[in-house]
Amino acid sequence: xxxxxxxxxxxxxxAAKIREYIVxxxxxxxxRLPTEQALADRFGVSRLSVREATKALGFLGILEAAPxxxxxxxxxxxxxxxxxxxxHLALNDYSRNQLLETRIVIxxxxxxxxxxxxxxxxxxxxxxxxxxxxxxxARSLEKRIEADIAFHHALLESSGLEPLVAFNxxxxxxxxxxxxxxxxxxxxxxxxxxxxxxxxxxxGKLEAAVDELRRHLEYHKKRK
Amino acid sequence: xxxxxxxxxxxxxxAAKIREYIVxxxxxxxxRLPTEQALADRFGVSRLSVREATKALGFLGILEAAPxxxxxxxxxxxxxxxxxxxxHLALNDYSRNQLLETRIVIxxxxxxxxxxxxxxxxxxxxxxxxxxxxxxxARSLEKRIEADIAFHHALLESSGLEPLVAFNxxxxxxxxxxxxxxxxxxxxxxxxxxxxxxxxxxxGKLEAAVDELRRHLEYHKKRK
DNA sequence: AAAATCATATTATCTGATAATTATATCCAC
DNA sequence: GTGGATATAATTATCAGATAATATGATTTT
Numbered sequence: 001x002x003x004x005x006x007x008x009x010x011x012x013x014x015a016a017k018i019r020e021y022i023v024x025x026x027x028x029x030x031x032r033l034p035t036e037q038a039l040a041d042r043f044g045v046s047r048l049s050v051r052e053a054t055k056a057l058g059f060l061g062i063l064e065a066a067p068x069x070x071x072x073x074x075x076x077x078x079x080x081x082x083x084x085x086x087x088h089l090a091l092n093d094y095s096r097n098q099l100l101e102t103r104i105v106i107x108x109x110x111x112x113x114x115x116x117x118x119x120x121x122x123x124x125x126x127x128x129x130x131x132x133x134x135x136x137x138a139r140s141l142e143k144r145i146e147a148d149i150a151f152h153h154a155l156l157e158s159s160g161l162e163p164l165v166a167f168n169x170x171x172x173x174x175x176x177x178x179x180x181x182x183x184x185x186x187x188x189x190x191x192x193x194x195x196x197x198x199x200x201x202x203x204g205k206l207e208a209a210v211d212e213l214r215r216h217l218e219y220h221k222k223r224k
Numbered sequence: 225x226x227x228x229x230x231x232x233x234x235x236x237x238x239a240a241k242i243r244e245y246i247v248x249x250x251x252x253x254x255x256r257l258p259t260e261q262a263l264a265d266r267f268g269v270s271r272l273s274v275r276e277a278t279k280a281l282g283f284l285g286i287l288e289a290a291p292x293x294x295x296x297x298x299x300x301x302x303x304x305x306x307x308x309x310x311x312h313l314a315l316n317d318y319s320r321n322q323l324l325e326t327r328i329v330i331x332x333x334x335x336x337x338x339x340x341x342x343x344x345x346x347x348x349x350x351x352x353x354x355x356x357x358x359x360x361x362a363r364s365l366e367k368r369i370e371a372d373i374a375f376h377h378a379l380l381e382s383s384g385l386e387p388l389v390a391f392n393x394x395x396x397x398x399x400x401x402x403x404x405x406x407x408x409x410x411x412x413x414x415x416x417x418x419x420x421x422x423x424x425x426x427x428g429k430l431e432a433a434v435d436e437l438r439r440h441l442e443y444h445k446k447r448k
Numbered sequence: 449a450a451a452a453t454c455a456t457a458t459t460a461t462c463t464g465a466t467a468a469t470t471a472t473a474t475c476c477a478c
Numbered sequence: 479g480t481g482g483a484t485a486t487a488a489t490t491a492t493c494a495g496a497t498a499a500t501a502t503g504a505t506t507t508t
Contacts, residue, residue: 009460011279022314023398029315035489046462048272051490052279055235059280062311067469067490076312081284081305087243088286088300095386102387105333113325163326166312167391170305234492259458270493275459291459292501 010045011052017043018053018063022073033063033071078169085173097221099174104217106164106171107152108210113159115201115209124158125202132194135187144187145179151194178220190216234269235276241267242277242287246297257287257295284308303390313398321445323399328441330392331376332434337383339425339433348382349426356418359411368411369403375418402444414440 021033033039036054040047054071057063060081064074118124131154135147149172156165182190193216200209245257257263260278264271278295281287285304288296342348355378359371373396380389406414417440424433 011460012283015283019310019314022311023317026317027315037489048461048463052276052461054490055233055276056280056283057311058233059236059239059277060283060308060311062308065490066471068471068488069469070489073315076308076315081308084239084243084281084284084286085300085305087247088284098384098386101337102385105337105385105388106329109329109333113329160322161326161329162316162322163313163318163395164329166309167306170302170309171387174302261458272492272494278459289459290501291499292457292503294458 010049011056014039014043014045014050014053015057018057027073029073029075031073032069033073035070076166078173081170082173086176089174089177096178099171099178100217100220103168103171103175104214106168107155107217108213110156110159110161110164111201111209111213112206113161114155115204115206117158117160118201119204125198128154128158128198129195132191132198135194136191141180145176148179148190182220186219189219193219234273235280238263238267238269238273238277239280242281251297253297253299255297256293257297259294263295302387306387306390306394309391310394310397313394318398320402323395323402324441324444327392327395327399328438330388330395331379331441332437334380334383334385334388335425335433335437336430337385338379339428339430341382341384342425343428349422352378352382352422353419356415356422359418360415362411365404369400372403372414406444410443413443417443 018033018039021027025031027033034042036047036050039054040050043050054063054065058065058074060076061074061079062076064072066072114124128151131147131151135144135151138144138147152172153165153169156168159165193212197209197212197216200206200212242257242263245251249255251257258266260271260274264274267274278287278289282289282298283304285298285300288298290296338348352375355371355375359368359375362368362371376396377389377393380392383389417436421433421436421440424430424436
């Protein structure tokens with residue numbers, strides 16, 4: 001089975017069980033789950049433990065609950081996670097290099113797929129270019145961060161590998177704090193790097209695009 | 225007390241209050257919070273509502289709880305947060321190819337890091353070899369799947385990129401159903417592929433290792 | 449001083465109960 | 479019959495109180 005002994009508290013275990021249930025039943029957003037009591041009986045725990053789990057999942061937006069309507073599957077969007085991790089990460093250090101190397105693996109690894117799809121669909125280049133242009137015109141730190149995240153998100157999205165899009169969104173939350181310390185003058189460099197990269201992709205120069213992206217990301221490594 | 229917008233869940237409000245508390249007191253990882261009962265009194269709610277809130281925050285790793293030690297501010301790690309992505313994968317039932325390509329990106333992307341660390345630490349090769357040997361000797365489907373997962377897990381772990389380890393574990397869970405349909409005779413092929421790959425890594429032949437791993441994973445693509 | 453034992457604070461979980469909310473069925477006017 | 483008001487029932491939301499499990503800090507033993 002999955003993880004019988006590893007988890008120590010019941011509510012985490014129940015949360016995992018609920019995930020299995022969702023997979024097994026192939027539930028999608030809006031679908032109903034059994035009632036709390038029914039889940040409690042099914043898992044052999046008290047309603048309270050189910051409740052703690054569904055509350056936690058509800059907090060993240062994964063489940064929704066209402067009297068009479070019962071539990072329904074929600075949309076997984078990262079709003080809640082961003083909100084709460086954002087404040088927390090501001091207080092805790094997390095290995096910068098690990099995050100960076102992870103981003104490098106994922107983003108450069110995805111470029112072959114982006115290039116291929118770009119060759120078939122010109123609008124992909126246009127979209128990336130447009131976002132980068134927005135980044136170029138941005139004047140406040142907040143706008144820049146927003147546009148930069150949007151650019152990398154769009155890059156991942158252009159690969160068509162959706163699981164990686166989700167994972168990258170998560171990484172970006174952790175990475176946020178490093179972005180904030182980018183010197184104002186250096187943003188220009190970033191924009192130019194983006195541009196050279198997508199141009200290389202457009203021209204079928206994969207190696208060059210990979211190098212460009214790696215250099216772009218490794219910029220964060222040098223800074224203290 | 226706040227009655228401004230009494231529209232939300234109590235536990236959500238409590239979660240927000242706790243966040244405020246952490247910020248206001250400037251608490252950092254490891255610092256203690258008041259006990260559940262004390263928080264309940266402070267916020268004027270029952271202990272249950274506090275509990276639901278702390279559970280939700282605990283799910284993300286923002287809070288940790290233990291008997292006698294009480295509630296402490298936690299250290300968020302990607303592994304914990306990646307659990308959350310599990311629900312994302314559960315709800316969007318991605319195609320075999322998407323999952324496969326995602327694995328290819330991650331696992332091949334990680335090989336340069338594995339090779340580097342292998343050159344510095346011989347035990348990495350030994351460990352991978354040992355697991356692959358276990359796979360070789362396995363005779364039941366369950367044992368084989370277990371060993372195969374262990375091999376790929378160890379591969380990721382050898383890269384030292386923790387965020388990717390967690391994510392790949394998740395991918396493997398959802399990939400499980402495809403593994404089950406591998407023909408008995410084909411496992412031998414897999415073992416040999418593994419072996420050639422780690423040998424290439426040992427000999428510093430990155431390209432060859434990448435090719436080998438890609439071919440190994442793409443085996444799942446051809447099958448129906 | 450190190451190891452083993454004990455006491456105690458605190459979370460973990462259960463049971464049972466009541467309130468609040470909302471979907472569905474029922475009824476009433478026209 | 480149709481539209482709107484109303485009752486009914488299902489289900490979550492919240493509370494209270496109790497017991498079990500467990501990690502920490504104090505105490506004793508070696």
